[in-house]
Amino acid sequence: MIKVISFSEKVTKQIGASIAQQISCRESLHEKPIFILLEGNLGAGKTTFTKGFLEHFGIKPKAASPTFVIAKRYSTTKDKKLKTKNTISDIWHIDAYRLKSKEDLELIGFNEIKKQPHTVVLMEWPGNVKGLILKNAIRINLEYGNIENERSMEIK
Numbered sequence: 001m002i003k004v005i006s007f008s009e010k011v012t013k014q015i016g017a018s019i020a021q022q023i024s025c026r027e028s029l030h031e032k033p034i035f036i037l038l039e040g041n042l043g044a045g046k047t048t049f050t051k052g053f054l055e056h057f058g059i060k061p062k063a064a065s066p067t068f069v070i071a072k073r074y075s076t077t078k079d080k081k082l083k084t085k086n087t088i089s090d091i092w093h094i095d096a097y098r099l100k101s102k103e104d105l106e107l108i109g110f111n112e113i114k115k116q117p118h119t120v121v122l123m124e125w126p127g128n129v130k131g132l133i134l135k136n137a138i139r140i141n142l143e144y145g146n147i148e149n150e151r152s153m154e155i156k
Helices: 009-024 046-055 102-106
Strands: 002-006 034-039 071-075 090-095 119-124 138-144 151-155
Touching: 002 009, 009 034, 009 046, 009 151, 034 046, 046 090, 046 119, 046 138
Parallel strands: 034 119, 034 138, 090 119
Antiparallel strands: 002 151, 071 090, 138 151
């Protein structure tokens, strides 16, 4: 487990971008997706972290949280000028806030997403999905700190 403290939205985005950089060169992405599960209260920084992750690939969504559409797919291109090797072709951002079970995830094609190579899945509110088991997922819990804009992140 790693614990990181952020004192601003900018730093939370930088942490997301740093993790994106580390993951983007993983050869294991050729076989199956990497899941990043983001937990925390409303406003704890899950979407801000995700924005930073996406910005590493030059993706700047206007409305980053897919609360109403549940899932958004972003494609990365290998010709973008990244400073590191990139093995990621697709990034899925799923907001499971309104979901109740893994059957709800199946309605958005989650079983197919789980089979896609070169893919990262960022999922907010995974604890809301009863019966969801994702082995070897990266789990990030974001919490409010003691002062304004401070966030604590535990990465497992």
